Amino acid sequence: MILALLQSAGLLAAAPLLRTVIKKMKARLQNRQGPPLLQGYSDLSKLLGKESVRSETASWVYVAGPRVYFAAIVAATTLVPVLMAAAPLEAAGGILLLVGTLALGRFALATAALDTGSPFGGMGASRDMTIAALAEPALMLGLFTSALAAGSMNLGVLVRGLLQQGPSLHPSDFLALAGLFIILIAETGRIPVDNPATHLELTMIHEAMVLEYAGPDLALVEWASALKELLYMTLLVDLFMPAGIAIHAAPGAILVALLAWAGKVFVLAIAVTLAESTNAKLRLFRVPELVSISLGLAFLALAIRFL
Amino acid sequence: MTPLDVAAGLPAAIVLRIGVIAVTLLASRRTHVARHVAFLGSAMASVVTFLMAAQVVRAGSPVHGMLLVHQASGFALTYTVDGLSAWFLVVLAVLAVPIALFSIGYIGHAHLGRRSVFIGVAFNVLLAALEIVFAADTVITFLFAWELVTLVTAALVATDHEIGANRRAAYLYLVMSHVGTGCLVAGFLTLAAASGSVSFSTILSGHVVAGPLRDGLFALFFLGFGVKAGVIPLHVWLPEAHPSAPTNISALMSGVLIKAGIYGMVRVCAFGLGVPRLSWGVFVVAVGGLSAVLGVLYALVQHDLKRLLAYHSIENIGIILLGLGAGMMALTYGHSDVASVGIAASLFHVLNHAVFKGLLFLGAGSVVTATGTRQIEQFGGLLRRMPWTGLFFLIGAMAISGLPPFNGFASEWLTFQAFLFGFRGSAEPPVLFLFPVAGALLALTAALAAACFVKAFGICFLALPRSTAAAEAHESPAVMLVPQAFLAALCVGFGLFPGRVLRVLAGVMAPLPGLQPQADMGRGAFEMASRSSGAGVMNSFDHVVPVVLVAALLGGLAVAAWVTRRAGAARRVPTWGCGGELTARTEYTATAFSKPLMMIFDAVYRPTRQVEALATVSPYFPEEVRYHSEIENTFERYVYGPLVRGIFRMADGMNVLQAGSLHAYLAYVIALVVSLVLFVWWRS
Numbered sequence: 007m008i009l010a011l012l013q014s015a016g017l018l019a020a021a022p023l024l025r026t027v028i029k030k031m032k033a034r035l036q037n038r039q040g041p042p043l044l045q046g047y048s049d050l051s052k053l054l055g056k057e058s059v060r061s062e063t064a065s066w067v068y069v070a071g072p073r074v075y076f077a078a079i080v081a082a083t084t085l086v087p088v089l090m091a092a093a094p095l096e097a098a099g100g101i102l103l104l105v106g107t108l109a110l111g112r113f114a115l116a117t118a119a120l121d122t123g124s125p126f127g128g129m130g131a132s133r134d135m136t137i138a139a140l141a142e143p144a145l146m147l148g149l150f151t152s153a154l155a156a157g158s159m160n161l162g163v164l165v166r167g168l169l170q171q172g173p174s175l176h177p178s179d180f181l182a183l184a185g186l187f188i189i190l191i192a193e194t195g196r197i198p199v200d201n202p203a204t205h206l207e208l209t210m211i212h213e214a215m216v217l218e219y220a221g222p223d224l225a226l227v228e229w230a231s232a233l234k235e236l237l238y239m240t241l242l243v244d245l246f247m248p249a250g251i252a253i254h255a256a257p258g259a260i261l262v263a264l265l266a267w268a269g270k271v272f273v274l275a276i277a278v279t280l281a282e283s284t285n286a287k288l289r290l291f292r293v294p295e296l297v298s299i300s301l302g303l304a305f306l307a308l309a310i311r312f313l
Numbered sequence: 314m315t316p317l318d319v320a321a322g323l324p325a326a327i328v329l330r331i332g333v334i335a336v337t338l339l340a341s342r343r344t345h346v347a348r349h350v351a352f353l354g355s356a357m358a359s360v361v362t363f364l365m366a367a368q369v370v371r372a373g374s375p376v377h378g379m380l381l382v383h384q385a386s387g388f389a390l391t392y393t394v395d396g397l398s399a400w401f402l403v404v405l406a407v408l409a410v411p412i413a414l415f416s417i418g419y420i421g422h423a424h425l426g427r428r429s430v431f432i433g434v435a436f437n438v439l440l441a442a443l444e445i446v447f448a449a450d451t452v453i454t455f456l457f458a459w460e461l462v463t464l465v466t467a468a469l470v471a472t473d474h475e476i477g478a479n480r481r482a483a484y485l486y487l488v489m490s491h492v493g494t495g496c497l498v499a500g501f502l503t504l505a506a507a508s509g510s511v512s513f514s515t516i517l518s519g520h521v522v523a524g525p526l527r528d529g530l531f532a533l534f535f536l537g538f539g540v541k542a543g544v545i546p547l548h549v550w551l552p553e554a555h556p557s558a559p560t561n562i563s564a565l566m567s568g569v570l571i572k573a574g575i576y577g578m579v580r581v582c583a584f585g586l587g588v589p590r591l592s593w594g595v596f597v598v599a600v601g602g603l604s605a606v607l608g609v610l611y612a613l614v615q616h617d618l619k620r621l622l623a624y625h626s627i628e629n630i631g632i633i634l635l636g637l638g639a640g641m642m643a644l645t646y647g648h649s650d651v652a653s654v655g656i657a658a659s660l661f662h663v664l665n666h667a668v669f670k671g672l673l674f675l676g677a678g679s680v681v682t683a684t685g686t687r688q689i690e691q692f693g694g695l696l697r698r699m700p701w702t703g704l705f706f707l708i709g710a711m712a713i714s715g716l717p718p719f720n721g722f723a724s725e726w727l728t729f730q731a732f733l734f735g736f737r738g739s740a741e742p743p744v745l746f747l748f749p750v751a752g753a754l755l756a757l758t759a760a761l762a763a764a765c766f767v768k769a770f771g772i773c774f775l776a777l778p779r780s781t782a783a784a785e786a787h788e789s790p791a792v793m794l795v796p797q798a799f800l801a802a803l804c805v806g807f808g809l810f811p812g813r814v815l816r817v818l819a820g821v822m823a824p825l826p827g828l829q830p831q832a833d834m835g836r837g838a839f840e841m842a843s844r845s846s847g848a849g850v851m852n853s854f855d856h857v858v859p860v861v862l863v864a865a866l867l868g869g870l871a872v873a874a875w876v877t878r879r880a881g882a883a884r885r886v887p888t889w890g891c892g893g894e895l896t897a898r899t900e901y902t903a904t905a906f907s908k909p910l911m912m913i914f915d916a917v918y919r920p921t922r923q924v925e926a927l928a929t930v931s932p933y934f935p936e937e938v939r940y941h942s943e944i945e946n947t948f949e950r951y952v953y954g955p956l957v958r959g960i961f962r963m964a965d966g967m968n969v970l971q972a973g974s975l976h977a978y979l980a981y982v983i984a985l986v987v988s989l990v991l992f993v994w995w996r997s
Binding site: 010011014018054055057058059060061062063064065066067068069072073074076077078079080081084095097098099100101102103105106107109110112113116117119120121122123124125127128129131132133135136138139140141142143144145146147150151153154158159160218221222223225226229290291294301305308309312313 | 694696697707711714715716717722726729733736737742745746749752753754755756757759760761763764766767768770771772774775776777855856857858859861862865866867868869870872873874876877879880881882883884885886887888889890895897899900901902905906907908909910912913
């Protein structure tokens with residue numbers, strides 16, 4: 007219980023930093039200075055301090071959307087092991103519940119986007135749900151592979167199982183990691199699937215969906231989206247490189263785990279940055295091809311592993 | 314209740330229904346009274362069957378009895394309520410009571426009011442027939458009730474028979490159903506001839522037939538029950554019949570009637586023909602996957618609310634079959650515990666689908682009553698006018714999308730477990746990879762369903778009204794809202810405490826051959842298979858305790874409230890309309906919403922579109938643009954089209970024989986007699 011609170015709070019605190027770090031690295035690759043590292047926090051505190059402005063046509067669903075989205079992702083953080091080889095709320099469920107909880111958040115936000123009557127919201131919601139629907143089977147197949155290899159769908163058990171097996175360099179791991187990395191890109195709205203930095207209506211998906219939000223409502227959406235990105239990265243770290251995670255609650259081990267986790271997430275952040283900087287955004291109707299690559303990789307991983 | 318009372322439960326309910334029908338007919342002059350008698354009486358009878366079935370489930374011992382006996386001919390309609398029957402009777406009653414109450418308000422509305430007596434009587438007959446279908450223990454009783462269900466439903470589908478499309482839907486339903494019933498008659502007669510008995514306990518004992526005949530019988534029964542269940546490609550009647558029927562009947566059809574097909578499949582195909590062969594399970598999973606994905610894909614592009622829900626029924630039947638097929642494959646391998654997971658997933662989803670689809674249809678009934686149209690593009694902004702209907706519809710939408718903590722998630726979760734266990738328990742590579750593929754299909758189905766219901770709820774209930782009818786809609790009366798509230802509460806309740814349901818299901822499944830539900834299957838939480846069994850297949854993959862998740866969600870909401878505590882009351886401003894005026898016409902439409910998926914899956918839809926710009930002065934200044942888009946009905950065109958044409962051609966060919974000439978007919982008779990004489994002479 008305390009652990010769940012601490013973990014959620016810690017991830018919530020770290021999430022804005024991750025986004026800024028990626029922005030900063032991207033800027034550096036483009037020979038720009040980029041924002042200061044604490045920019046994410048300043049943005050959030052500014053948005054939280056603003057007055058709340060909402061559309062006249064919107065109902066309670068519009069108000070509930072960002073809150074349920076935020077709550078779902080915060081709840082999801084308690085299902086994932088971060089520093090300790092056990093998820094704080096392991097008793098609640100495993101990967102399937104995690105995927106379901108994230109889907110709940112997405113459903114809430116997409117529904118709320120239709121509430122203002124602005125065509126942007128509908129467009130964003132439609133595209134977001136489309137991409138999510140395409141990504142879902144690939145995500146599930148990738149998770150299926152990892153779970154079967156480790157013998158459990160429960161992330162805590164899974165991580166402990168992986169630690170016991172020791173570091174494996176099975177080729178299927180690399181394929182599954184590559185497949186899930188594509189899903190990470192698709193689900194967190196990164197180039198080449200979506201562009202988080204633009205407000206040009208033709209290219210945006212997630213940003214179109216939340217275009218009407220302002221002030222504290224927008225802060226919740228932004229914060230939760232950042233948290234979701236950190237959560238997906240942590241999930242990948244847990245599934246493929248759990249080494250370094252603390253098995254006992256000793257202060258030294260936790261410190262090592264913290265450094266290891268931060269380092270591994272940073273590596274993934276570099277990978278995301280490179281993917282963003284070296285690719286152009288895909289047309290919406292090319293995204294299915296990208297996702298089907300992920301599906302194919304996951305299936306290959308499964309085949310290599312179990313044939 | 315004592316056991317004696319329990320056995321009398323079903324006849325009591327039937328007699329009650331007959332009494333209700335009689336009083337309804339007597340009071341037919343006063344439709345108001347007739348309506349109340351018919352539906353309140355029906356609800357009471359359903360409560361009686363519920364109590365009986367619940368008692369059977371709890372006690373775990375089947376009850377037998379006789380409905381009707383004719384001494385001279387020895388004709389008897391007997392019944393046995395065992396665990397499986399009781400489960401389906403419980404599902405029926407759980408849905409029938411709220412639908413009956415809803416009907417009082419719904420049928421009273423406008424044009425259906427004058428048909429109150431017909432609908433009330435037919436509703437009672439349909440429910441009685443369904444109860445007998447689930448309880449029948451001889452072939453005669455079963456087929457009698459099965460046929461009655463078909464006929465009454467066809468009549469109800471054609472309630473508004475002034476509309477040609479409804480008559481056509483009823484006709485299509487009758488034709489399809491009778492093809493299915495024909496298969497069932499053939500199958501049951503083969504079994505009866507082989508065993509010399511018409512009793513289910515004998516012919517479905519699993520030892521009656523062997524060899525290839527068993528495969529043939531499986532195919533016949535799957536076809537026969539598959540038509541009723543609406544599996545693809547036998548589904549064509551379903552999206553026509555569901556929207557044509559009055560909405561309360563649609564809810565009953567979608568929630569329970571198509572489950573009669575599932576009941577038959579479980580009873581006969583999975584457990585009645587001996588240990589299923591591996592190919593049967595593979596076939597059921599394949600058909601289930603096809604139905605699930607195609608069902609939801611077709612649902613996505615429907616803009617008739619009831620038709621959309623009808624296609625989702627096909628999808629959910631597919632999900633039920635996925636679990637059933639996984640269970641059947643485990644039965645083949647002899648993994649009794651894994652099989653229980655698959656069958657439990659299937660039976661649990663039967664209940665869940667009945668509850669959330671019933672809820673969604675009742676919500677659709679409220680909306681259609683309030684606006685007078687079924688077209689999604691005509692709705693919009695209904696949440697303001699109909700806050701309660703909107704809330705309940707949203708709960709149903711989240712449940713059908715498989716989102717935690719609602720009930721749809723629980724049974725889909727269990728289906729995933731069946732796949733995981735199945736993967737670990739099977740050996741042959743082609744079969745092995747069926748499980749992850751089925752898992753991916755299930756994930757795709759759930760995600761597409763979520764997209765579809767974001768559309769359905771968002772376009773119907775949110776933003777600005779798109780027509781005057783939607784702008785002037787009124788909330789339904791309490792008699793229509795309370796049943797929806799009840800079903801919504803069940804969606805949440807079954808979702809929060811799936812362990813309770815599983816514990817009941819463990820009792821239901823225990824007597825089925827080849828199953829061995831774990832003793833602790835539903836222990837408190839949702840802990841399946843927490844210890845490995847003798848077969849060594851089962852180790853826990855996962856568990857779910859939705860209540861804990863809800864606590865975490867509430868915690869998250871509290872954090873959200875805390876960080877936004879300084880916000881104060883919101884300022885309300887008009888939505889930015891890109892410089893223009895924002896009206897309902899600038900809103901995103903349902904067509905637009907599903908367009909990306911339609912383009913991505915164009916291999917399935919094969920859409921055709923026509924854009925026509927009408928201009929008088931110059932083609933650059935169109936005054937009117939007409940847009941027409943249509944998807945191809947693949948199955949109607951490529952499967953049923955050739956089939957129907959072939960039948961007509963054959964009938965035309967046979968016309969030559971029936972030329973109307975008396976001489977020719979006499980010649981036929983002589984030819985027949987001569988050939989028979991020759992045949993007998995040759996044999997001796």
